[in-house]
Amino acid sequence: MAEILKNDWFYEYFTGNAKFGIKIKDHFIDTRSEFQKIDFYDSYEYGRFFTLDGFIMLTERDEFIYHEMLVHLPMAVNADAKNVLIIGGGDGGAVRELVRYPGVRHIDMVEIDRMVVDLCREYLPQTASKLGDPRVSLHFCDGIAFVREAQEKYDLILIDSTDPVGVGEGLFSQAFYEDCARLLAPGGVMVNQHESPYYEGDAVEMERAHKKLSSVFPVCRVYQFHMPTYASGHWLFGFASQDRDPLVFDAAAWNALGLHTDYYNTELHRGCFALPNYVLRRLGKAREK
Amino acid sequence: MAEILKNDWFYEYFTGNAKFGIKIKDHFIDTRSEFQKIDFYDSYEYGRFFTLDGFIMLTERDEFIYHEMLVHLPMAVNADAKNVLIIGGGDGGAVRELVRYPGVRHIDMVEIDRMVVDLCREYLPQTASKLGDPRVSLHFCDGIAFVREAQEKYDLILIDSTDPVGVGEGLFSQAFYEDCARLLAPGGVMVNQHESPYYEGDAVEMERAHKKLSSVFPVCRVYQFHMPTYASGHWLFGFASQDRDPLVFDAAAWNALGLHTDYYNTELHRGCFALPNYVLRRLGKAREK
Numbered sequence: 004m005a006e007i008l009k010n011d012w013f014y015e016y017f018t019g020n021a022k023f024g025i026k027i028k029d030h031f032i033d034t035r036s037e038f039q040k041i042d043f044y045d046s047y048e049y050g051r052f053f054t055l056d057g058f059i060m061l062t063e064r065d066e067f068i069y070h071e072m073l074v075h076l077p078m079a080v081n082a083d084a085k086n087v088l089i090i091g092g093g094d095g096g097a098v099r100e101l102v103r104y105p106g107v108r109h110i111d112m113v114e115i116d117r118m119v120v121d122l123c124r125e126y127l128p129q130t131a132s133k134l135g136d137p138r139v140s141l142h143f144c145d146g147i148a149f150v151r152e153a154q155e156k157y158d159l160i161l162i163d164s165t166d167p168v169g170v171g172e173g174l175f176s177q178a179f180y181e182d183c184a185r186l187l188a189p190g191g192v193m194v195n196q197h198e199s200p201y202y203e204g205d206a207v208e209m210e211r212a213h214k215k216l217s218s219v220f221p222v223c224r225v226y227q228f229h230m231p232t233y234a235s236g237h238w239l240f241g242f243a244s245q246d247r248d249p250l251v252f253d254a255a256a257w258n259a260l261g262l263h264t265d266y267y268n269t270e271l272h273r274g275c276f277a278l279p280n281y282v283l284r285r286l287g288k289a290r291e292k
Numbered sequence: 293m294a295e296i297l298k299n300d301w302f303y304e305y306f307t308g309n310a311k312f313g314i315k316i317k318d319h320f321i322d323t324r325s326e327f328q329k330i331d332f333y334d335s336y337e338y339g340r341f342f343t344l345d346g347f348i349m350l351t352e353r354d355e356f357i358y359h360e361m362l363v364h365l366p367m368a369v370n371a372d373a374k375n376v377l378i379i380g381g382g383d384g385g386a387v388r389e390l391v392r393y394p395g396v397r398h399i400d401m402v403e404i405d406r407m408v409v410d411l412c413r414e415y416l417p418q419t420a421s422k423l424g425d426p427r428v429s430l431h432f433c434d435g436i437a438f439v440r441e442a443q444e445k446y447d448l449i450l451i452d453s454t455d456p457v458g459v460g461e462g463l464f465s466q467a468f469y470e471d472c473a474r475l476l477a478p479g480g481v482m483v484n485q486h487e488s489p490y491y492e493g494d495a496v497e498m499e500r501a502h503k504k505l506s507s508v509f510p511v512c513r514v515y516q517f518h519m520p521t522y523a524s525g526h527w528l529f530g531f532a533s534q535d536r537d538p539l540v541f542d543a544a545a546w547n548a549l550g551l552h553t554d555y556y557n558t559e560l561h562r563g564c565f566a567l568p569n570y571v572l573r574r575l576g577k578a579r580e581k
Contacts, residue, residue, distance in 0.1 A: 236525015
């Protein structure tokens with residue numbers, strides 16, 4: 004939920020009783036696609052940002068954190084990844100980071116909402132500018148149907164989805180995760196948007212996702228990062244695989260690639276899997292349910 | 293800065309252009325001490341919380357994160373700590389965690405503002421209830437003068453201060469850090485509130501503190517934690533010492549103490565020193581200045 008108060012503050016409600024406000028310069032897109040409400044804003048603190056159904060998807064100022072942690076961590080583990088599938092990711096940020104790897108040969112990006120991609124291409128070139136890379140195939144269709152019908156194998160699958168409400172809901176289902184598992188090549192890795200441990204509503208979704216993932220993937224880990232414009236600032240990705248331990252990777256090889264990053268590094272790669280006790284306990288209980 | 297809008301939302305401004313809102317049940321203390329504005333609230337999402345000069349100091353819901361990271365990490369490194377000095381910490385949360393260690397024999401707590409302690413004792417027993425522990429000596433005086441004049445040696449010094457404005461400003465000065473260094477016993481450790489790397493105003497203070505600490509202490513490290521009600525949710529403590537590496541500690545011994553914690557654990561202890569690149573770069577530049 005969002006509201007514009009006095010026409011100059013955007014609010015995202017983290018819960019009914021906590022909210023985050025951004026002073027806006029301009030609310031320049033206020034529209035609705037076939038799937039969701041879409042709004043684009045310009046702001047003083049975060050540059051441009053956009054929301055889907057009132058929830059902040061990204062801001063120019065802090066999207067680097069999310070996209071670096073989404074892409075570079077699994078790429079450091081599965082360094083030979085050639086064929087990549089992205090579900091969601093309409094802003095193009097995941098693609099932007101992926102195409103920096105010469106070894107990546109092909110990226111299928113499956114985004115249900117073409118309007119998100121079109122608007123990001125026009126108004127958020129910071130994230131969307133690499134969507135035209137010749138290695139990228141855009142598929143404007145339902146990710147659930149795509150993975151159900153796909154036969155190709157992928158070395159890396161990124162679930163860059165919204166929260167599990169509305170259009171994103173099916174991307175948190177057990178059937179969807181099972182299809183993703185079937186599409187993973189040997190040694191393949193899946194990373195998914197895994198919600199947040201702090202506010203109760205988010206934490207319940209974190210538990211649900213972890214329970215389902217744990218029943219599908221033998222390796223199922225969670226890692227954290229500091230994301231200032233997401234609820235509580237404490238956000239998680241899931242790392243799932245048949246056989247890859249996320250902490251077994253060649254840090255020197257990744258560093259030899261010479262990729263400049265502003266958040267990710269190979270020390271932080273190891274550190275980000277060390278979760279607080281209250282998060283570990285909720286994840287543990289989720290697995291037992 | 294804070295404002296109550298329509299008498300039901302408390303706002304803390306992270307910057308002039310970003311703010312955090314908490315729906316309040318009650319604003320039951322609205323006063324001013326000799327040193328600062330003091331307000332106590334009750335809220336739906338965070339329980340009771342209090343602010344100094346409009347900035348959230350703690351909420352009942354997430355103070356465990358701050359206090360566990362402030363106390364247990366250095367206690368795991370300097371497990372034999374007997375004599376402890378706390379500068380600030382009027383809410384009692386640091387004392388509450390410290391008195392769980394039987395080996396801690398004496399705690400000098402130096403809080404400039406007696407009214408904060410009195411109000412926390414009355415309205416925040418969750419943090420303040422151990423201030424009466426017989427090992428605790430409360431000193432209601434200026435921490436700067438206290439460390440300048442003190443002759444005793446401490447195994448652990450905790451700088452549990454407000455931000456470096458107003459009453460907290462001198463607790464970020466080079467002279468203050470030099471006095472603390474002089475008071476540290478061999479093998480002693482100092483941990484200080486080290487601001488946040490994200491918003492520019494906070495990050496500048498982080499740099500200043502790190503530059504000063506680095507010029508005083510041979511060992512000067514920074515560790516991070518997720519603090520939902522502080523600006524950006526990304527907060528830091530500094531770890532300073534003449535000779536102790538914070539990553540050289542006996543995890544098994546700490547775990548054998550059997551202390552229940554909701555945030556801190558010995559894996560996270562290692563992980564929390566792995567900082568994002570943008571933070572490392574700012575700290576590195578600060579040291580070179």
